[in-house]
Amino acid sequence: MGRSSIVPKRESPAVVDHRRAAEAPAGTGVSGRGRGISGRSRLLSAWIDRYFSVLLVLPAVILIVLLSAYPLVYSLWVNVVNYDFQIPGHDFVGWQNFKDVVVDPVAATALINTIVLSSAVVALELVLGLLLAVAMVRPFRGRGIVMPIVIMPLFMSPAIVGQFWGLLLQRPFGPTDYVLSRLLGHPVTISWLTEAPWNYIAVVLADAWQWTPFMFVILLAGFTSISHELYEAGQLDGASPWHTFFRISLPLVAPILLLAVAFRLLDAVKLFDIIYIMTGGGPGTNTYTAAFYLYEKGFQEFHISQATAGSWIFLLLTIPVISVLVRRLLRPETA
């Protein structure tokens, strides 16, 4: 891995610049503005050099402290007072807000919905994405066109995805029931957005529509990186294609698969946009997810302390998974 194979054959302007600078007398710096820098700026320059690594991370750290860490700390105070628009003052109430959340039956519904829906969408996306990755991993004519189409949903706003899925499924003017009636031969009168269990299916479909490509892309990358030699070896040994797939390919992509699932799961538990646009949490509170419940409590009913307490509970529930995933990402060696 000599240097020659890394440096571009034709040199980039930046590199050319450097070479030119290297030929200049030392100490003038690449800017070559003239001999010698003033004493002041040399001191400044030296100071910057010494603390360079820290200075570089400062802007990011400041931003994150101001807009993430500090608000979270502030919300710890909000948790234990009575911050409610209809009630004047912020009296200390201790654990009351947490109690309110824990005994609220809607909170329990929201939590269950969150777990069920996020598991369902991730599972569906995994299966569909896996099949698609397997189907697309061998090149074929037109694959270059299909790829961009398949990844398009990843760049859309989830609110928009909810919007046009709602358009498709709503009654009385959406085409879905009409088309289904024609296909199946008998009248279909499913209220996709207001009838259980169809509203769950609608939400899962809309989410899967958007995020299956996520699984697909990652799994495709995983499959592509498996060495062909391993297949050859397997086939020489007389293994059947199924065997090769299940005993060789799948285990090799398993770490990547798990990574994708963890990523997707952590995003899926925050499900809000699609629910807000498509079902509004309904019918009743059937499709309340944790995020939607907290939004209703905080920004529709303005029981702010209760919402903050609820979101801390939610945060604490997801922290273990976050920790595991982030540590995994930080390990120097990836699959």
Place this chain on the structure above:
Amino acid sequence: MSDGSGRDDREFHKGLSEEVDAWLRGEGSRRTFLTRLAQLIGGTALVGPAAALLSPDRASAAGPVNVELAPPDTPLGKAQAAAVEASTKGPTDGSAYRAVQAAKKLKGATLNVTYESGLQALEPKNYSGPQWQALTGIPQNVIELPHPDQYSKPIAEHIANSGAYDILDIEPAWIPSLANGGVIQPIDEFVGTYMNPADLDDYHPLYKFLPTFKGKRWGVFDDGDELCLYYRKDVIGDPKLQQAYKAKYGQALRVPQSWDEYSQVAQFITDQLAPNVYGTANFRKAGSPGNQFAFVQEFRANGGVFFDPQTMKAQLNSPAGLKTFQQMIAQNKASVPGNNDLDAVAQWVAWLQGKVAMIYSWPPTGRMSENYAQRSKSINFVPKSEIAGKVGYAPMPGGHGEMASGYVKSLAAGSKNAEAAYLFMQWVTSPPVSLARVMLPYTLRDPYRLSHYKSPLYRSLWPAAAEYLVTLNNSSNEAVLDMIMPGWQDYALSVDRMCTAVWAGQDPKAALQRAAGEWDAVTRKLGVEKQRDAYQQFMKLPGAYPDHTIATMGLSVKLT
């Protein structure tokens, strides 16, 4: 992963380097090709907005410049002309005139006004906003919000201290919560300075006191949302149907006088005439504007009370509540397919296409049924009426229709243009201007002043218009109100969720129990003592319960 990954690594780096090279050289590469392709695709999608930018429609849609007035020889044209005259020439003690004169001195302000999104917002965008600007030079921004957000967004802005809104369109039932929360400010001083007191007396008694709370005035009432029954005279009066009904039930087929009779008639019609005509159609979709209105209307008709006045425990889970759900479920059964997804607009569409025999709904139904509303391009989502001339008007079965929602124009507490905002509120609800507004084809604002009900111009809009206005007036005499006390929106949303859960199949008793529990939690949070006092105050309002209406208090307005 030894070999394979090493080779891949090198290849990747090589590819990366080449790509970097190409990029730095500014060469065409695969990326550029893709960019071009994307631009091409994107370009075609941009044709729409680009053409829109260039289209001649832009001027009218772009914002108020000219007021589009009706031809001056039409009733509407005359009403609009009268409004302008009242604003510019007088009578000089009239609210309209005073408002305009005072507002002219406040040029430079811009008003931010909230409205319900969709059809409701057509009126300020097309008429009252431009007209006011033409008269006073003060423009306005119309902020469209879904119905529940008309409550929550002003609160959010208030907490955020933003001063974003000046005039809020709110349900009168929200006034206690918003007043207690400091979101709106009282207008007594302005009223004393600028308003003609006689104009206050022009309100129907049901609406006159609605904006009052804790002895102060918090807004001006602006929309008589009295629910009535609309029915197809040709269906109910059809001789063959009448015969069959008599044969089956031994009673005459007539406009239902009770909720049980309503379900019975509706089911009969559906059985006989489906799929051409169904007995009824209902707005059952959550938040549009919501099931709470229909529910509390029928709940009280069945003898239900909201709270135990002593303990303030919610009384939803009672025989009255169960009966209400039985009746509403029977109505759903007798309705058009897709009933549970209908919002108020979709309900109108089904009605106007002639598919439904009876509906209970807001007053625009009458105007739309006679093809009056559909004259305007702005309301073009609503289809042409197939049933013009065939529609009859009646009070609600049982006689006590709900004044469902309604609108009050309120002054936001953080408004930076309070005086200009108040003057617009006074002008827009003054008798001549409000008459022109409720006569607009595309408006969803409904008559609320005695001068509206009596207006010869309005009565000339279609043959049965006089009957329509009299029905609205008489219904208002007997009307029941939304529960006007702090926390109403929380209670209402709870009822809305309860209803949609039942439409989706939940057991009514369980749903009622859950909603009652939610109500008790709200009461506890706001303070049982305070809520008890507020509830006592509410019960004194004419319209609190069927036994305590304008009519029972002897305040009815008699009109012909």
Place this chain on the structure above:
Amino acid sequence: MGKAGMARPGEGGAGLHRARGWELVRFLYIGGFLLFLLLPLYWMVITSIKPVSDFLAVPPVVFPSEPTIVHYTAALYSYRGMQGLINSLIIASATTVLSVAVGTLMAYSLARFHTGGQHLAFWVLSQRFLPGIAVVLPVFLLYRTVGLNDTHTGMILIYTVFSLPFSVWTMYAYFRQMPVELENAARVDGCSRWQVLKMIAVPLAAPGIVTAAVFAFIYAWTEFFFALILTSRTAFTLPSIFRSFLGFQGAQYGESSALTVISLVPSIALGLLVQRHLVRGLTLGALHE
């Protein structure tokens, strides 16, 4: 590099046999999936150009006989789509610049100097997974004390913080793969660290910067939750306009569809640009193609 007769990695097709039957299944699946992807989009685009009377038609109108652009006009002007578009452009562009700049600086520090070790990296990366609701409640309250509610600045700041993990990690991966030799040579020749960063590292990492920029832009362009809560009539972004289309929806199908089409254009265009580096961005650099 390729050894003759040996196919490139991945050509084994995950080991599945190349029988005719499987080929058919394979293409059926791909075709079916494409249909699943494209049908809702088609319906939405068609709805945006249908005249209003077609909304109510049964059977549903597959292609309107009289397409119209009136919904685009209404969406842009009556529903203030134009202002939303401009706000989104301003906020997304500023977020991109800020996020990439700050992120690149930090990424370089992490890559070359391992600043803060595991802990700093952990902290920054975990921001990606923080539930928005936990942050937005206190931020909403805090913004009002500094008057940042419903301002472009307020949105830019919060979007920057939440797109930093993307930016940092994309640039981190790029810097790590770049050989240090060039930079060392420059140091030896007397360049200050800042000059090394500015003149060598950053230009060489240009593709990474492009990738990070695109991801940051797309994040700010499509974000809904924070926009819903923290904006109102001044700084509202394009996605947050969709809140007005709840409630009485019937009258607004055309406008909401038109607005959807408008907001999709930059998303798709940029997505195509960056598709090669998709995997790295999506998994914060844990994998690369």
